[in-house]
Amino acid sequence: MVHCDIEKAMDKLKLKNIRVTPQRFAVLEYLYTYPGHPTVEEIYKALVDKYPNLSVTTVYNNLRVFKKLGLVKELTFGDASRRYDAVTTEHYHVVCSICGIMHDVEFLEPQQIKEYVEQKTNFTIAQYRLELQGICPDCAKEGRQLPTG
Numbered sequence: 001m002v003h004c005d006i007e008k009a010m011d012k013l014k015l016k017n018i019r020v021t022p023q024r025f026a027v028l029e030y031l032y033t034y035p036g037h038p039t040v041e042e043i044y045k046a047l048v049d050k051y052p053n054l055s056v057t058t059v060y061n062n063l064r065v066f067k068k069l070g071l072v073k074e075l076t077f078g079d080a081s082r083r084y085d086a087v088t089t090e091h092y093h094v095v096c097s098i099c100g101i102m103h104d105v106e107f108l109e110p111q112q113i114k115e116y117v118e119q120k121t122n123f124t125i126a127q128y129r130l131e132l133q134g135i136c137p138d139c140a141k142e143g144r145q146l147p148t149g
Contacts, residue, residue, distance in 0.1 A: 006032045009071045018065060021048075025056050027062045031072055037083040037093070037102040075102070092129070096136035098144050105132065 009028055013020055026047050031038070038046070045060045063084055066072040075083045075093070083102060089108035095102045104130070114125045 009066075012069055013065075015021065016069065018069075023051050023058055024065075026051055026054075027059055028066065028071070031066070031084055031086045034086075035103075037085050039081050039083055041086075042110055059145065090128070094132040094134065097146055098132045098135055098139040099142050101138075102138050109142055 006029060009032070010020060010025075019023075020120065027043060030043055030046060032045075040056060040059050040063065043063075044056045047059075048054050063072065063074070067074050067084075071086070072089055073085045073088050075085055081100070085104075086103060092105040092110070093102050094105050095127075110128065110130075113130075114128055117123065118125050119130075135146070
């Protein structure tokens with residue numbers, strides 16, 4: 001997956017007359033360089049030492065602006081947390097059912113799957129996502145297992 005070019009994102013902010021504060025740039029840069037899909041709290045914890053005036057509210061407000069401009073996607077999955085993804089093109093995710101870590105997955109072209117499902121069901125698909133769940137290598141190495149029901 002290719003993250004949006006941070007310079008293009010900065011240009012988009014400037015074009016919309018949105019001031020690029022050091023904190024705003026830090027949040028954006030973190031999203032565009034972090035390999036996963038962080039939560040607001042994870043972003044805050046990663047940046048607060050370098051930006052002591054940063055608050056969770058500031059992170060949230062910046063993410064709201066980025067989302068509105070199409071610079072990031074907000075993801076909600078089974079754990080009810082919101083995670084943010086700088087890859088805004090359609091793609092899939094694999095999620096650890098134990099620790100919640102999430103990674104992008106290269107898979108069949110999303111558009112092909114959408115068209116196939118539309119053809120087979122006569123539905124008009126407006127949105128779609130595929131989430132694969134399992135146990136990540138770190139949790140497996142630690143011997144962590146899903147609770148049995």
